Amino acid sequence: MPESDGGAPRQHVALSTSCLFLADPPETFRVASELGYDSVEVLVTHQRMTQLTHELLDASQQYQVPISAIHAPTLFFTQQVWGRPWTKIQMAAKMVEQTGAEVVVAHPPFAWQPKYGKSFVEGVRALSEMTGVKIAVENMYPWRLAGKELQMYRPHWDPRNFDYDWVTWDFSHASIAQVNSLEAIRELRPRLGHIHLTDGNDGGTSDEHLLPGHGQQPVAESLNFLADHGWDGVIGVEVNTRSAKDEDERASMLAESLAFARGHFRPGLGA
Structure with missing residues (x-):
């Protein structure tokens, strides 16, 4: 992974x-x-190749792009991948070790996983200490049904009030939850382990994963703040490109997201 240049982030x-x-x-x-891009973040899914370290390393070598993060299969649609909840995170940590990545990204447990949820905070820390792998728990959001908020994550969708060593901050999730990301990042900075760079329209009900700058979150200001304070984690672009009409349009969306990160993660821009 690239080193800081002359003390700058x-x-x-x-x-x-x-x-x-x-x-x-x-x-x-x-x-x-x-x-x-500097690296790739691998989201482990039902796609077999996302689970096979040797094939991922072959692709990394072929294109000379390292792997910096492994997103454990803890999403709603990946519940059947890698079996039991703790197994998912253990295997993701092993993949981090094998690929030379920096961090595991993990979602908090669902409400229907009470035993897992009860031991989650302490269990994540214990597994991180045992493996030496940074495990960063991602902020989620309340689910809304008929105007009512449902608590679907244990111990909670907001990691700020829990004693996690490391947190991943996702701007799209913050948008749904109506959380100001700049305020959250100011609070979390000492234990901010990873960023999911995206955006959303605040208070919406869908996880939009808009291009950064296309929503209402203070994404630019947050990146400015992190750069000013010497944050040295990985900024993982996680945007929805399914609206792209073709490969060129998709590439344009991803190039714009990269340029946004490069342009705003610079010291001295204020925040």
Whole structure:
């Protein structure tokens, strides 16, 4: 991974495989290489190749783009991947060790996983200490049904009030939850382990994952703040490109997201 230059915070931007959701992982490495991304974040899904370290490393070597983050299969639609909840995070941590990545991204437990949820905070710390792998728990959001908010995550969708060593901050999730990301990031900075760079329209009910700057979250200001304070984590672009009419339009969306990160993660821009 790139080192900081002369004491300034490094600019390290990863392209998530989720941005090319139906494509085979090598396509993400190819696009990352062509557009100038620093690395790839692998979201482990039902796609077999996302689970196979040796094939991911082959793609990494072929396109000369390293792997910086492993997103454990803790999403709603990946509940059947890698079996039991703790197994998912353990295997993701092992994949981090094998690929040379920096961090595991994990969602908090669902409400229907009470036993897992009860031990989650302490269990994440214990697993991190045992493996030496940074495990960053992602902020989620309340689910809304007929105007009512449902608590669907345990111990909660907001990681700020829990004693996690590391947190991943996602701007789209913050948008749904109507949380000001700049305020949250100011609070979380000492334990902010990873960023999911995206955006959303505040208070919406869908997880939009808009291009940064296309929503209502203070994304630019948050990146300015982190750069000013020497944050040295990975900024993982995680945007929805399914509206792209073709490969060129998709590439344009991903290039714009990269340029946004490069342009706003610079010290001295204020925040």
